[in-house]
Amino acid sequence: MEFSPQLKHGRLIKRYKRFLTDITLDDGTEITIHCANTGSMKNCLYPGETVWFSTSDNAKRKYPHTFELMQTDDGHFIGINTGRANALAEEAINNGLINELSGYDTLQREVKYGEENSRIDILLTSQDRPKCYIEVKSCTLLEDGIGYFPDAVTTRGQKHLRELMQMVQQGHRAVLMFVVQHSGISLVKPAEHIDSEYADLLKQAVEQGVEVLAYKTLMTPSTSKITAPCKVAV
Known part of the structure; x- marks a missing residue:
């Protein structure tokens, strides 16, 4: 970008x-x-x-x-502009930079889905593969060398995790993708000390088959782009 x-x-x-x-x-x-x-x-x-x-x-x-x-x-x-996270993820997927999300034929943005009136950030589809629902989150909170999400209680984020779990139950693929937009972050964790319910739901989601990815972003005054995977500990 x-x-x-x-x-x-x-x-x-x-x-x-x-x-x-x-x-x-x-x-x-x-x-x-x-x-x-x-x-x-x-x-x-x-x-x-x-x-x-x-x-x-x-x-x-x-x-x-x-x-x-x-x-x-x-x-x-x-x-700071969290609206950039979805565009960065889309650009990286289209450029083949996210190995875990490669090989799909079609990418759509903001598609309605789920039982709680949600819109998925990115939907990947192919004729011979299950649909892949991707929820994108921007991670910027750095504390003691660790990146945390969320930085405030998020009922919306909790809803998204429930929706992703439902997609897995329906036979689809569901992915939570953290776009790491702080150059000091090298490990991402759920912020249990800020939103314990979100942290609990995320652990439950992983147990049910929701995949969690994190990718670092290189940022300068002239460009911003996803560059490499980042460690995640749920």
Whole structure:
């Protein structure tokens, strides 16, 4: 995924009202940018550190700039825009970078499924193979050298795990894929200390045949792309 033009930068002031972030540009100007992240963004936001943002040419947008990356003072990049995770996963699958998800004929996005009115992030199909339902999650929470998901209690994420288990019960393939958008993460675990119910459901899902994958993302102000597998411990 290329950022064209290359992202611009500023310094973080604060994030507030969930979807808004104030930053300071190099000339001292303060602007408000859109933050496309519904999580708590725990351990991702430190005032004064570098924010990288894109700019839309859509004149109808109230906030034309979007918070894309956070760069910490120790050099780590964090993918803030969780909407990018699905696109990164799709791009990597189409380019044959995810060995576990290769060999399918068709890729669809946002397909309705399940009994709880859900939409699967990615659906892979082939005539001679079971359907493959893929739920994509962005992992950015780093604590003591370990990446955790979720960073806040997620009833929506719990629902997705139940839906994936139902797909396995119906004879399909179901995959939970963590797109690791923090360059400091090399191991992903369920955040039992944040959402114990999600952690319990994930263990149950694995026992029932739901597959769990994690892939690291290389992030710079000009590009973002999935590069290599990351360890997972459920």
